[in-house]
Amino acid sequence: MRKVAVAGVGMTKFGLSEKSQVEMFAEAAMEAITTSNLKPKDIQAVFVGNVLGDFEEGQMNIAPFCAAEIGLDPSVPATRVEGACASASVAIREAFIWVASGFYDIVLVGGTERAMAMGTPLATRTFAMGTDSRYEEFAGITFPGAFAMVAHLYSVKYGIPLAKLKERMALVAVKNHKNGAKNPLAQFQKEITVETVLNSPMIADPLQLFDCCPFSDGAAALVLTTEEIAKKLVAKPVYILGIGQGSNGPLCRQKDVTRIRAREAAARQAYKMAGLTPQDIDVCELHDCFTIAEIVASEGLGFFDFGKGSEAVEKGETQIGGRIPINPSGGLKAKGHPIGATGAAQAYEIVKQLRGECGERQVEGAKIGMTDTLGGDLATIVNIIYGI
Amino acid sequence: MRKVAVAGVGMTKFGLSEKSQVEMFAEAAMEAITTSNLKPKDIQAVFVGNVLGDFEEGQMNIAPFCAAEIGLDPSVPATRVEGACASASVAIREAFIWVASGFYDIVLVGGTERAMAMGTPLATRTFAMGTDSRYEEFAGITFPGAFAMVAHLYSVKYGIPLAKLKERMALVAVKNHKNGAKNPLAQFQKEITVETVLNSPMIADPLQLFDCCPFSDGAAALVLTTEEIAKKLVAKPVYILGIGQGSNGPLCRQKDVTRIRAREAAARQAYKMAGLTPQDIDVCELHDCFTIAEIVASEGLGFFDFGKGSEAVEKGETQIGGRIPINPSGGLKAKGHPIGATGAAQAYEIVKQLRGECGERQVEGAKIGMTDTLGGDLATIVNIIYGI
Numbered sequence: 123m124r125k126v127a128v129a130g131v132g133m134t135k136f137g138l139s140e141k142s143q144v145e146m147f148a149e150a151a152m153e154a155i156t157t158s159n160l161k162p163k164d165i166q167a168v169f170v171g172n173v174l175g176d177f178e179e180g181q182m183n184i185a186p187f188c189a190a191e192i193g194l195d196p197s198v199p200a201t202r203v204e205g206a207c208a209s210a211s212v213a214i215r216e217a218f219i220w221v222a223s224g225f226y227d228i229v230l231v232g233g234t235e236r237a238m239a240m241g242t243p244l245a246t247r248t249f250a251m252g253t254d255s256r257y258e259e260f261a262g263i264t265f266p267g268a269f270a271m272v273a274h275l276y277s278v279k280y281g282i283p284l285a286k287l288k289e290r291m292a293l294v295a296v297k298n299h300k301n302g303a304k305n306p307l308a309q310f311q312k313e314i315t316v317e318t319v320l321n322s323p324m325i326a327d328p329l330q331l332f333d334c335c336p337f338s339d340g341a342a343a344l345v346l347t348t349e350e351i352a353k354k355l356v357a358k359p360v361y362i363l364g365i366g367q368g369s370n371g372p373l374c375r376q377k378d379v380t381r382i383r384a385r386e387a388a389a390r391q392a393y394k395m396a397g398l399t400p401q402d403i404d405v406c407e408l409h410d411c412f413t414i415a416e417i418v419a420s421e422g423l424g425f426f427d428f429g430k431g432s433e434a435v436e437k438g439e440t441q442i443g444g445r446i447p448i449n450p451s452g453g454l455k456a457k458g459h460p461i462g463a464t465g466a467a468q469a470y471e472i473v474k475q476l477r478g479e480c481g482e483r484q485v486e487g488a489k490i491g492m493t494d495t496l497g498g499d500l501a502t503i504v505n506i507i508y509g510i
Numbered sequence: 511m512r513k514v515a516v517a518g519v520g521m522t523k524f525g526l527s528e529k530s531q532v533e534m535f536a537e538a539a540m541e542a543i544t545t546s547n548l549k550p551k552d553i554q555a556v557f558v559g560n561v562l563g564d565f566e567e568g569q570m571n572i573a574p575f576c577a578a579e580i581g582l583d584p585s586v587p588a589t590r591v592e593g594a595c596a597s598a599s600v601a602i603r604e605a606f607i608w609v610a611s612g613f614y615d616i617v618l619v620g621g622t623e624r625a626m627a628m629g630t631p632l633a634t635r636t637f638a639m640g641t642d643s644r645y646e647e648f649a650g651i652t653f654p655g656a657f658a659m660v661a662h663l664y665s666v667k668y669g670i671p672l673a674k675l676k677e678r679m680a681l682v683a684v685k686n687h688k689n690g691a692k693n694p695l696a697q698f699q700k701e702i703t704v705e706t707v708l709n710s711p712m713i714a715d716p717l718q719l720f721d722c723c724p725f726s727d728g729a730a731a732l733v734l735t736t737e738e739i740a741k742k743l744v745a746k747p748v749y750i751l752g753i754g755q756g757s758n759g760p761l762c763r764q765k766d767v768t769r770i771r772a773r774e775a776a777a778r779q780a781y782k783m784a785g786l787t788p789q790d791i792d793v794c795e796l797h798d799c800f801t802i803a804e805i806v807a808s809e810g811l812g813f814f815d816f817g818k819g820s821e822a823v824e825k826g827e828t829q830i831g832g833r834i835p836i837n838p839s840g841g842l843k844a845k846g847h848p849i850g851a852t853g854a855a856q857a858y859e860i861v862k863q864l865r866g867e868c869g870e871r872q873v874e875g876a877k878i879g880m881t882d883t884l885g886g887d888l889a890t891i892v893n894i895i896y897g898i
Binding site: 168 | 570573577584590612640754759763774889
């Protein structure tokens with residue numbers, strides 16, 4: 123297997139977009155291609171993460187249209203993958219193997235989604251299709267409901283009073299908004315306080331509005347290539363050191379939703395491939411679709427003992443400058459969460475961090491970064507470790 | 511790159527199903543696994559082709575639920591790919607590279623779809639989302655409309671009077687129904703005549719009802735592994751000799767819809783990898799979503815000169831026993847077309863043909879077979895060559 127490098131990355135501003143998904147993808151893709159010092163004709167294959175293109179814009183099979191939009195030849199395969207909110211990370215993993223295997227030398231991968239433009243009522247209903255349609259959906263469960271249950275169980279299991287846990291969850295939102303305020307591509311670039319969170323409308327007890335990430339439009343993309351080619355193309359290639367993917371079934375088959383077995387499996391795969399441990403990670407972008415989701419993810423990835431993630435937030439260990447800075451981009455919470463694009467946007471941030479290009483939100487000296495992307499109500503997890 | 515083998519295959523009966531998509535997938539998957547003399551725990555990764563799970567059953571991110579249904583561990587990645595009607599073949603191509611690369615030894619891949627159970631009006635509207643949402647869909651184009659245009663252009667371009675072309679198109683349907691009548695898993699197991707076609711209701715001039723494949727429910731699956739493992743597991747491994755995938759943009763960017771450039775590119779890739787030519791193919795399952803689609807595909811794959819495909823049908827060259835038997839399974843026309851499953855069902859037929867297990871519809875002495883799967887209105891094409 124060949125070492126796989128990221129040559130260039132691209133990303134649109136997240137928020138409300140007037141562009142179509144294909145146009146947003148093309149914008150991010152062209153940035154990734156040009157900053158790789160390549161031209162579209164150099165791209166040998168395309169992978170696109172997209173979740174709800176059919177519901178949003180009546181567009182299925184979006185990948186060939188993305189490829190055509192940047193002028194690629196019919197001989198270039200263009201493939202859509204869907205793993206709910208983890209779609210783009212699943213796409214990166216597919217792109218990875220085609221380069222690692224030696225089959226292709228230069229592959230474009232990214233994600234695109236319009237989830238804000240479709241409006242909250244339809245977005246909420248369609249997102250809920252990521253739950254199990256036979257066992258969960260008919261019961262009316264939505265994602266805020268699922269993660270509210272995680273928060274309640276977490277509180278009980280670890281003996282952390284709910285009021286205390288809610289304060290710590292609020293601190294996750296405060297941190298991520300603080301980071302997002304330093305990210306010009308973030309949907310929310312405004313700091314908030316613990317009071318902002320605790321005084322915001324209740325969504326699904328105990329999750330309040332500011333515990334929840336927004337609906338967003340946006341796209342992000344990467345060019346993957348070999349180590350040899352990347353070194354010729356750009357000054358600072360970033361490498362994929364480890365990659366893992368896991369899968370869970372319906373919630374009813376999961377013993378303990380505060381510990382996502384698919385994540386533990388995926389992270390184990392990624393660490394093993396990289397020959398690294400959680401202590402080696404300098405910066406992490408993880409799936410904070412809800413504040414409690416960041417806490418359980420930080421434990422599942424091995425940064426903190428189980429049950430200790432909320433305390434670590436309180437101690438500032440996950441801030442920029444802390445022991446393990448988490449979501450310096452602002453995360454899903456503040457940067458935004460265009461679901462099919464999120465994994466690629468996480469990769470964008472980690473690549474920029476490892477290149478030292480993040481300005482005010484730079485994690486100083488970061489050499490190894492990790493992404494964590496969750497799809498569905500704990501059904502799909504992809505972890506990727508990047509290094510310079 | 512390692513040689514990739516198909517150890518076992520499985521397929522549900524096509525038609526109307528009372529099972530969910532996940533249950534149908536599990537049925538096909540368990541047949542593929544058990545006939546490979548394996549157990550579910552041997553599967554290291556899963557790929558699922560599925561197109562409209564969200565519209566049909568409110569189920570996105572279907573792959574982890576498919577994996578859980580057959581009891582797989584959370585460490586097993588399960589990935590959905592979508593390339594409209596080519597989804598399962600795109601999935602096979604993804605599964606292929608993970609085995610060929612040496613990353614995994616045993617991978618399950620298949621497709622599942624409920625398109626009949628959702629009813630014709632919704633199926634027609636949602637299928638149309640495979641067209642370009644910016645340039646085509648708003649004009650009201652559906653798949654019968656797109657292929658009707660192909661038929662008209664074909665008639666004019668090659669100087670074949672429409673009445674003559676319609677008779678030859680009808681002969682495609684007659685042949686495929688004749689083959690389907692010998693396939694116990696086919697949706698239609700009844701022979702028809704040219705008159706049946708020409709007296710059937712007009713759908714989109716010149717395509718009549720019997721020029722069109724049906725909506726179908728069904729699933730099919732394959733176990734891919736290495737040559738070495740396959741030889742230990744089963745008496746008759748079948749090998750993937752060549753594989754290719756191409757992409758087209760919107761119809762308005764295609765110069766000539768009777769020649770699908772994505773197919774010509776995909777076929778070229780597959781032939782090149784296999785070191786074979788069209789003359790080497792003993793049997794082919796191709797994408798006859800409409801009778802005219804079979805004719806243009808037979809030319810695009812190189813079996814006949816451009817403009818000569820309809821004449822070849824008239825001469826019986828595509829029948830079982832003819833020069834190049836096409837769609838011995840009955841094809842999409844008679845076997846049925848559960849869109850996300852079709853590519854895997856084509857693979858099922860070719861594997862069974864190469865093993866000599868097709869009974870009355872056996873192509874005698876077939877050693878090399880090919881599949882051709884089309885997604886969207888000419889947007890995605892996958893070609894795979896199998897051999898013993």
